[in-house]
Each structure stands twice: as C-alpha cells, then as structure tokens.
Amino acid sequence: MSETIISADLVGSHNAARKPDLERDYASLGERLDRRGIVIDAIRDKVEKFAVAIPSWGVGTGGTRFARFPGAGEPRDIFDKIEDCAVISQLTRATPTVSLHIPWDKADPNRLKQAASRFGLGFDAMNSNTFSDARDQKLSYKFGSLSHADAGTRRQAVEHNLECIEIGKTLGSKALTVWIGDGSNFPGQVNFAKAFERYLDAMREIYAGLPDDWRLFTEHKMYEPAFYSTVVQDWGTNYIIARELGDKAFCLVDLGHHAPNVNIEMIVSRLIQFGKLGGFHFNDSKYGDDDLDAGSIDPYRLFLVFNELVDAELSGARDFHPAHMLDQSHNVTDPIESLMLSAVEVQRAYAQALLVDRKALEGFQEENDALMATQTLKSAYRTDVEPILAMARLRTGGAVDPVAVYREAGYRAKVAAERPAIAGGGGGIV
Numbered sequence: 001m002s003e004t005i006i007s008a009d010l011v012g013s014h015n016a017a018r019k020p021d022l023e024r025d026y027a028s029l030g031e032r033l034d035r036r037g038i039v040i041d042a043i044r045d046k047v048e049k050f051a052v053a054i055p056s057w058g059v060g061t062g063g064t065r066f067a068r069f070p071g072a073g074e075p076r077d078i079f080d081k082i083e084d085c086a087v088i089s090q091l092t093r094a095t096p097t098v099s100l101h102i103p104w105d106k107a108d109p110n111r112l113k114q115a116a117s118r119f120g121l122g123f124d125a126m127n128s129n130t131f132s133d134a135r136d137q138k139l140s141y142k143f144g145s146l147s148h149a150d151a152g153t154r155r156q157a158v159e160h161n162l163e164c165i166e167i168g169k170t171l172g173s174k175a176l177t178v179w180i181g182d183g184s185n186f187p188g189q190v191n192f193a194k195a196f197e198r199y200l201d202a203m204r205e206i207y208a209g210l211p212d213d214w215r216l217f218t219e220h221k222m223y224e225p226a227f228y229s230t231v232v233q234d235w236g237t238n239y240i241i242a243r244e245l246g247d248k249a250f251c252l253v254d255l256g257h258h259a260p261n262v263n264i265e266m267i268v269s270r271l272i273q274f275g276k277l278g279g280f281h282f283n284d285s286k287y288g289d290d291d292l293d294a295g296s297i298d299p300y301r302l303f304l305v306f307n308e309l310v311d312a313e314l315s316g317a318r319d320f321h322p323a324h325m326l327d328q329s330h331n332v333t334d335p336i337e338s339l340m341l342s343a344v345e346v347q348r349a350y351a352q353a354l355l356v357d358r359k360a361l362e363g364f365q366e367e368n369d370a371l372m373a374t375q376t377l378k379s380a381y382r383t384d385v386e387p388i389l390a391m392a393r394l395r396t397g398g399a400v401d402p403v404a405v406y407r408e409a410g411y412r413a414k415v416a417a418e419r420p421a422i423a424g425g426g427g428g429i430v
C-alpha cells in the first residue's frame with residue numbers, strides 16, 4: 001500500500017458527504033445516456049484507466065519573459081516535486097506518473113525511484129534540456145545545441161541526451177522527449193538546410209542509443225526562443241524527423257506550439273494515419289505558447305483532439321498508444337490546483353469524445369449533412385460528464401472534489417512553513 005500525503009480520513013469524510021448527491025447525478029446521467037444507447041459504467045471504466053503524466057517542472061511557479069513571482073511553499077528540489085505530484089495523484093487518481101527534466105531534476109536515480117514508489121508513482125518520458133546552459137557546462141547553447149555550427153557543442157548536446165536515457169533506464173522510463181530551442185533570430189543568421197542536416201545527424205546518434213523498448217519523441221514549436229526561424233518548427237518537419245530516424249521515433253504535439261487558429265486536431269489525425277503520433281503536451285493558449293491550464297481557453301478544441309484519439313482507438317489504428325502529459329506554467333494559481341484541474345479537463349475531453357455517436361456521424365458525413373454531422377459532435381460535447389469523472393475518482397480512492405479537499409487539508413500552508421521561498425528575479429517561463 002503506498003503512502004498518502006493528504007489524510008485518508010479527510011478524503012473519506014469529504015467523499016461521504018458528497019456521495020448521495022453524486023449517486024443521484026450519476027444515475028440520472030446514466031438514464032439519459034442509456035436512451036442514447038450508451039452504458040455509463042463502460043465510459044466510467046475507460047475514464048478510470050485513463051492517465052496523464054505530471055511534468056516535474058509544472059509543480060513550481062512559472063514566470064513570463066518579464067518576471068517570476070515565487071509562490072508559497074514551492075518545491076526546493078525534485079524530492080519536494082515528487083511529493084507535490086503525489087498529492088495530485090492521490091486526489092485525482094488520474095496522474096500516476098511524473099515526467100522528469102534533466103538536469104533540473106538530477107539526483108541519484110535509485111533515490112528518485114524510491115521516493116516515487118513510496119507514493120505509488122512511476123516515471124513517464126525523460127526530458128532533456130539543451131535550451132539553456134547548466135552550471136559548469138563547457139560549451140554554451142546560446143547559438144544552438146543539436147544543430148549548432150560547432151561539432152563539439154553538438155557532441156555535448158548528444159551526450160546529454162544519452163545521459164538522460166541512462167538515467168531513465170534506472171527509473172523505468174520508456175521514452176525520451178527532445179525539444180530544442182535551436183533556430184535563428186535574423187534572416188541570414190543560419191543556413192536552414194545545413195542546420196537541419198546537422199540536427200538530423202545528431203538525432204541519429206541519440207536514436208542509436210535508445211533501448212529497443214523505448215520511444216523517442218520530438219517536439220515541434222513554431223517560434224520562441226528563436227523569433228525568425230526554428231529548426232523543428234512544425235508538424236511537417238517533425239514528421240520528416242520521425243520518418244528519417246526510424247520506427248521508434250514519433251512526433252509529440254504540444255497544443256501551445258502552433259500558430260493561432262491552426263487546426264491541431266487535423267494534425268493529430270494526419271500523424272495517427274501515418275503511425276507517427278507519439279503523444280501530447282496538454283495546455284491551452286489564447287495567443288502564443290501561453291502554457292495555460294488545459295481546457296481553460298478552448299475546451300472545444302481539446303474535445304476535438306480527443307475526438308480524433310477516440311476515433312483512432314476504436315478503429316484500431318496502427319502504432320497507436322500516445323503518451324499523455326501536461327505541460328503548463330502557472331503564474332497566478334497554485335500549481336497543484338491547476339494541475340489537478342487540468343488532469344480532470346483532459347479526462348473530461350476523453351469522456352465526452354467517448355460519447356460521440358460514431359455510426360451516426362459516419363452516416364451524416366457520407367450524406368454530406370454538414371449540419372447534423374457537426375451537431376453529432378456538439379451533442380457529445382454538451383453532455384455534462386462530471387458525474388462520470390467524480391464517480392471514477394470516488395471508486396479509485398481519489399476525491400470527489402479534489403480542490404475542496406486540497407484546500408481544507410491546508411497542504412500549501414504546511415509546505416510553505418517547511419520550504420523557504422525561492423527568490424524570483426528575472427523571467428523564467430517553464
């Protein structure tokens with residue numbers, strides 16, 4: 001039995017108080033879904049099995065390009081971060097794994113493994129960092145890493161990624177996510193083709209170090225920190241990379257890494273169709289890579305992404321086992337609360353997508369009935385699936401209302417007393 005940080009008695013008494021209403025709501029929704037030919041328990045079972053990883057960096061307070069305002073009780077190191085992740089997992093029962101970032105989370109891998117297993121947590125994809133300079137680093141990444149003009153700098157970046165794989169092997173991770181900030185700020189600064197060729201050569205070396213049962217995720221991003229050109233700027237380039245590298249290479253889609261209004265769900269469909277969708281970094285945005293909480297700006301888009309995922313799941317698409325991860329930066333909220341709600345939002349989009357009448361949708365598509373086709377999606381999206389999500393949490397030992405329990409437990413005040421504030425000077429979005 002794994003340890004829990006929030007008192008089980010507190011969770012139990014909260015749940016007991018909410019259970020009668022929840023059971024009524026669940027029965028009522030079950031009756032309405034039954035009329036649509038949907039068995040509510042089957043949806044709930046799928047929701048219970050759905051998982052999304054917490055990024056270790058997400059439990060700290062983020063910042064903007066301009067400033068970072070530290071939050072109370074911020075984790076001081078990876079062991080504090082694991083405890084915060086354990087709280088999220090305990091109350092939502094939707095986040096059984098943590099995604100580490102090296103070198104930020106560097107520690108003895110055996111100690112890390114022990115710290116996580118204490119709370120029943122596992123490790124998701126490893127994340128390398130060649131977009132900033134670590135302390136005592138020999139060569140700087142100011143002008144790039146895996147695509148750098150200097151061979152020594154590229155080698156250092158390759159070695160770092162290989163080290164991430166080594167650490168991950170001890171931890172039981174099965175994937176490496178590579179995102180680089182390489183690019184240029186001015187026309188003429190780099191030769192596009194040469195930079196991309198250097199990147200591909202470096203990635204081939206990393207790929208060669210990948211264990212057989214691992215996957216390599218490459219993450220594209222249109223701009224920032226480079227503001228004129230980025231080496232891995234879009235899903236097309238990302239797809240080329242995955243194709244060039246081989247069967248263990250897949251594309252990772254971060255919802256915030258596209259131009260505004262880009263049809264992300266269609267990108268997801270394309271990558272699924274050609275067996276190259278590796279996974280997601282879920283977040284939301286209004287203008288750029290805002291890293292806001294999942295579903296906070298455009299929950300319909302999140303639903304449409306899941307509509308593609310469920311479609312693939314039900315049709316048995318090949319090489320389809322996408323990794324779900326959150327990737328957010330919290331500036332004005334308590335990161336634990338934001339991450340709990342984001343995990344629930346992702347679950348919600350999944351549950352709603354499971355309600356889509358796919359047979360009817362296919363019929364409307366074939367008849368060119370645009371109105372009824374789109375209404376078929378809307379009808380699923382409009383369904384309030386909260387009783388399903390809450391019931392899944394109740395049955396798996398989570399909290400019916402995670403934020404209410406978290407606040408009553410006083411966790412933030414408790415850790416604020418134990419963890420001195422980390423001074424915030426410059427910017428530092430994470």
Ligand SMILES: [Mn+2]
Nearest residue numbers: 219254281327
């Ligand atoms: Mn990301």
